[in-house]
Amino acid sequence: MDLRAAQYAALTGLTVAEAQSSVATTNVANAGVTGYTAKTTSLTTTVTGSSATGVSLSSITSYVNENLVRSLVAATSDQTYTQTVADYLEALSSALGTTDSETTIADRLTALQTAIADLAVTPESDSLKYLVVEAAVDVADSLNALSAEVQQQRADADQQIEDTVGELNTALAEIDELNEQITMAKALGQDTGDLEDARRVALQTVAEKLDVNYFTTSSGELHVYTQSGEPLVDSQAHTLAYEAAGNVSATMEYPSGFDEITLDGQAVTTKLSGGEIGALLELRDETLPAIQDELDALAATLVEEVNAVTNQGTAVPAAGTLTGTTSRASADSLSGTGTMRIALVDSDGVVDTVVDLDLSTYSTVGDLVSAIDAIDGVSASLDAEGRLVVSSDDSSLGVAINEMDSAAGTAGTGISSYFGLNSLFTGTSADTIRVRSDLAADSTLLATGTLSSDSTLAAGDTGIASGDGSIAEALEDLFGQSVDFAAAGSLGDTSATLADYASSIVSDVATKASTATSEAETADLVAENLSTSLSNESGVNLDEETARLAALENQYAACSQMFEIISEMFETLLDAVS
Missing domain, CATH: 1.20.1260 (Ferritin)
Structure with missing residues (x-):
């Protein structure tokens, strides 16, 4: 050389x-x-x-081990999916409380049961009536709050879908831009390692948002698709769009209550799965509505069962005015059978006036209201909301009603139930349940006794016995016995006490949260192991x-x-x- x-x-x-x-x-x-x-x-x-x-x-x-990368991409989608579900369910489980925390809806129902039991012993006590009404208000408020929490979580999930779609679009645009740089560099024979690293990171971001498939072309372009085959990035980045609904109510459901997620203007909501978006859609449209259904089943059954008892009763002393909670129209067909009793009684329960009405003689609601209004000393009408209002014309007398064997309407309920007279609760769901407004303001209006059904009852007789606690006792019995619940959410048909059914809702959500957390931890471990393996093979030593x-x-x-x-x-x- x-x-x-x-x-x-x-x-x-x-x-x-x-x-x-x-x-x-x-x-x-x-x-x-x-x-x-x-x-x-x-x-x-x-x-x-x-x-x-x-x-x-x-x-x-x-x-770079592409098989490991592909496994990691799939694991990343599973990781964010399970973690998102776990986060929401853990938050809801916390709001519901634990079965041993003494703050759950079941505990509030038990407190109501205890207050009713105390009242049954001393039904004339105004302070015990107050405690019953306050406990009932607490139950209703708790159900309202839990329903609001479920719907707030749905609203949060809906807003998070909008935010995540925006983040997904950013990552797709980044992949598209890197595709251009990589293909140009390859054509010029330049190194593309750092560009491919950046693109791989962007792909991981996409996988966090959505479950995807992908492949690399001979020119070096990365093409990304949804699991159902819609292109997200090919020769260009495709744009997704979604606008959150804002306020979400229990009656809102997909597709009528929420916009579609679109891809280049075409609806793809049902074609998206996995990742953060898939979890959020499932939470918003399936998991959380199912829990709302369970709460609604509890509320509706509570209203129906409790009111079925109190509708048979009367306040002691009887109220000067009774206002129903159910709206009716004067022209409504009554379809009535059997007999109802109306009486005016003084503060000691002594009868001033008593009238039995045969419902089969009245065709419409208006006919019955007119017949009640025609009773001497009694005024009756339908108010602006269609509620029956029955009043005593004498301020020293109260109005008492006994349904007797009456049946009205297509459901064939007693006449007090038909109009909602002496109901404790109003509403039909966890969102709408309330204690009757005038009762919430004045607990002495609580029905605790029963107007006598004696066929010989007449003026001067005792229509309501002093210390009558028959309705309070019936309510106590109700809370101690099993009632039937139809299937709702994840809970099947069952027979249980009201408190036990409430506990089953708390347990159901707690179980879901625990399972979701375990799945998230497993998915986390899988993703971490794959990431470590990839780093060991391709990372810097x-x-x-x-x-x-x-x-x-x-x-x-x-x-x-x-x-x-x-x-x-x-x-x-x-x-x-x-």
Whole structure:
């Protein structure tokens, strides 16, 4: 080898060592950067004629196990899906309370049962009536609050869908931009390792939002699709759009109550699954509505069962005015049978006036209202909301009603039930249940006794016995016995006490939350293991890079020394010939 060839070999060695050191230094500097893969250099021997004359850097590459990447992408979707479900259910379970916390809806029903039991012993106590009404208000407020919590979570999920769609669009646009840069760099023979790392990170972001399929074309473009085959990125990024509903109520459901998620203007809501968006859709449209159904079943059954008892009773002393809670129209067909009794009684329950009405003689609601209004000393009418109002014309007398064997309407309920007279609760769901407004304001209006059904009852007789607590006792019995519940949410047909059914709702949500948390922890572990495996194969090993830098420094020093020696030899030769 002549001196020039040796000098060239030393020079190329210096250049390559410098380039390799730069790559190793970059690896060390980016060791903690998410998605960064370790870069390695490939060298080519320079040949002149038939002799090796030096070395050159042919490429900078990185090794990535695509099978691991694909597994990690799938695991990432599962990880965010399970974690999103767990977060929402844990929050709802916390709002419902635990079965041993004494703050659940079941505990409030038990408190109501206890207050009623105390009243049954001393039904004439106004303070105990107050405690019963306050406990009933507490139950209704609790159901209202839980319903509001469920709907707020649905609203939060709905808003999060809008936010996540925006984040997804940003990641898709980033993949599209990186596709352009990568294909151009490949065409120019330039290194694309860092660009591919960035694109891989963007793909992970997409997978967090949605379960996807993808492949890389021969030109280096990454094409991404939904699991059902809709393109998200191909030759361009496709745009999703969604606008949250804002306020969400228990009656809102997909598709009538919420907008569609669109992809390039086409509805794709039902075609999206997995990831954060899939979890949010499932929570908003299935999981949370099912829990709302359970709360509604409890509220509706509570209203129906309790009112069925109180509708048979009367306040003691009787109220001067009774106002129904159910709206009726004067022209409504009554379809009535049997007999009802109306009486005016004084504060001691002594009858002033008593009239029995045969419902079969009245065709419409208006006919019956007119007949009641025709009773001496009684006024009756339908108010602006269609509610029956029955009043005593004498302020010293109260109005008492006994349903007797009456039946009205298509459901064939007693006449007090038909009009909602002496109801404790109003509403039909967890969202709408309330304690009757006038009762909430005046607890002495609570029905605790019963107007006598004696066929010989007449003026001067005792119509309501002093200390009559028959309705309070019936309510106490109701809360201690099982009632039938139709299937709702995740709960099947069952027979249980009101408090026990409430406990089953709390337990159902707690079980769902616990299961979701366990699944999230498992998915987390799978994703972490895959990420660690990928990092071990493709990430930066600081020990190896440090050792490589040390070896390259020695290589650089050797080439530098060789170059220096050859330069000195050139100088010696020049001196010899000059």
